[in-house]
Amino acid sequence: MERKRLGPHGWTSVFSLMRDGKELAAAIRANQADSLVPNAIDPYLQVIEDSNERCQFTGLRLMDVWRYFRYNWAMPYNSVPGRSMLALVRDAVAPNHPIIGIAALGSAIVQLSQRDKWIGWTSANFVSSTQDKPTIALARWVPRQLETLTQSIYKADLIKAGHVTYRELSRPTEDSISRLLAEAKIAWELHRRFPHRSKHKPRSYDDRHWKREALTHLFRAKRCETLAQLLQVRRTLNELNYEPKVDSLQALLAHAGGKKVLEALVRASKAEHIGIDMLDITICGAVPPYNPLLAGKLTALLLCSPEIVQAYARRYKDAPSIIASSMAGRTVHRPPRLVLLGTTSLYGERLNQYHRVQIPRGVAGAKETIRYAYLGESVGYGSSHLCAETVRELELLLAQSSRGRRVNSIFGEGVSPRLRKIRDGLDFLGFPSDRVLNHGNPRLIYGVPLALNFRGVLVGLEKNPRYILPQRGSREVSRAIARYWGSRWLSPRVERRPELLDIVAVNDIRLPYQHSARVDLPGLEEDALPLFA
Incomplete structure (x- = not known):
């Protein structure tokens, strides 16, 4: 990356993507406060949509560029299973469009109680809100959700083996539920003894593969457990002669097993939407010399852009949902509708780059204020301190x-x-x-709604997101967000603390490259003693 190579426009290296600090400081001093963006800094978002996509100025793979600058972070990078997306924030005003910041989005953490409570995914919250306001929409949601979930499970082998009958799918008995749970227990034990990881590696993503996946011990166990839960829900609804009316919903809430019905359905709804309709911000920050200028906040703001929503939709519109397809025994495509971002601060300090970050109503056409909403603290529990x-x-x-x-x-x-x-x-x-x-390092939890009805989408009550920012003209929306950052954060920062420009100016891209964005490789001392003698 640091070695010079012949690019599309001459000899280049990764240093060509670092902005000279002296030049940046001079550009800021030469411009009026209200014109710093786009005259001194002109940010734009570049989503890496292909692993082989190359920088148009240097010829370097954008993936390699992202990885290089990621090495400046304090925490080691661990890949996250599931969906992911990488992005660069670049500066169009300087030669080669240097890197301002980097970001990564990944599949959301499944268990996060403060976030789930805020969304309405926790059983207690969902039941409580339903009791407070039992609507016709919720009354209709109950049987619709049950039918959708039941139809999404491959059942042919379970029926053939006698674990459940066609009649019991609509008229379940206690015995049918017990048979399924007993079979689930056997399948789990077989999976633990004979996991056969190679069987779960796809040779192709056709219906035959998903049927083979459904028949593995792992997904046979999951299918039996899930179907048993759904049949218990149906059994309760049958006892009440449930109809999609508010009166029936109120009767369900008054029934001894009514709360368990709603708990099971909202749990299944969370599982259906968490891997598709929301993402976590796993990396977000600025690259020198932009970091003293609060470019981390710029990166955080640009992640709310419709460019991110649309890039995510393009990337995963034809991708099968792996777990849903494995449960159904056929290819299942769920339309990606990104309505919520989640993240945690690196440390437990309230004054971090997400603090007070928002796009006010009216800015960039926003229908309501988009903000990084503080949801609480994590418990400081995990494995990040173990190598x-x-x-x-x-x-x-x-x-x-x-x-x-x-x-x-x-x-x-x-x-x-x-x-x-x-x-x-x-x-x-x-x-x-x-x-x-218990590493004792609690982190602050944030949620970033991108749609007015994000809760309805994530619970399954609504299908079509009502996005806060306009989805047409997405690049212009991003430019408007960048201009807002310039007036709200950059200009006041420079006016209040002009000495920061001296820190910016220290970053020199001339040989011998005294630039803070350069990755500092650890050296090995010859006289260092071995850790274990």
Whole structure:
């Protein structure tokens, strides 16, 4: 990356994508406060939509450019299973359009109680809101959701084996539910003993593959469990002669098993939407020399742009939903409708780059204010303080133990496989896993609604998002967001603290490259003692 190579416009390297600090500081000083954007800095968003996509100025792969600048972060980068998207924020005013900031979006964390409560995904919250306001929309949602979920499960093998009958699908009995749960227990045990990871690696994404996937021990267990839960819901509705009316919904809430019905349906609805209609911001920040100028906030603001929504839709419009397809035994396409972003701060300090970040109503055509809403603190629990070698040794220990490895990192096996592996290994060694995994570094949790009806979409009450920002003319919307950042954050920052421009000016792209964006590789001292003698 740092070696010069012949690009489309001459000799270039990754240093060609770093802006000279002296030139940037001079450009800011030479322009009026209200014209810094776009005269001194002209930001735009570039989503990396193809792993082989190259920079038009340097010829470098954009993926490699993103990875290079990612090495400036304090935390090591771990890939997240599921969906992902990378983006660069670039500066059109300077030669080669240098990098202002980088960002990454990935599949959302499944278990996050503060966020789930805010959305309405927790059982208690959903039941409480339904009791407070039982609407006709909710009354109709109950049977519709049940029917949709039931139809999404492959059942032919279960019927053939006698675990359930066609009649019991509409008129379930306690015995049919017990048979399914018993079969689920057997299938789980077989999966733990014979995980067969190779069977879960797709050779093709056609219906034959998804049928084979549905018949594996893992998804047979999941299908039996899920179908048993849904049949219990149907059994309760049958007892009440439920109809899609408010009176029936109120009767359901008054029934002894009514709350469990709603809990099961909202849990299934969360599972259906969390991997499709929301993403987490996993990386977001500025690259020197822009970081003293609050370009991290610029990057955070641009992630709300319709360019992100549309790039996500293009990337995944034809992608099969892996777990849904494996449960259905056929290809299932769920339209990607990005309505919510979530993220956590790197540290537990309230004054971070997400603090007070918002796009006010009217700016860039926003119908309402888009803000990074503070939702609470995480409990400071996880595995970020444990190195990869420790995890590998624990995995090896579990594989060689008589109990076997219960977590095999197969997609669909369960949430947080890394964390569960570590916990299993620590428990096997007799270590107090709760204490070891409590790193004591709580993080602040934020939610960023992109649609007015994001809750309705994520619960399954509504299909079509009503986006806050206009979806037409997305590039112009991004430019308007950048201009707002210039007037709200950049200009006041420079006026209030002019000495920051001296810090910016230190970054020199001339040899020997005294630039803070350059990755500082750790050296190995010859006289260093070995860690283990």
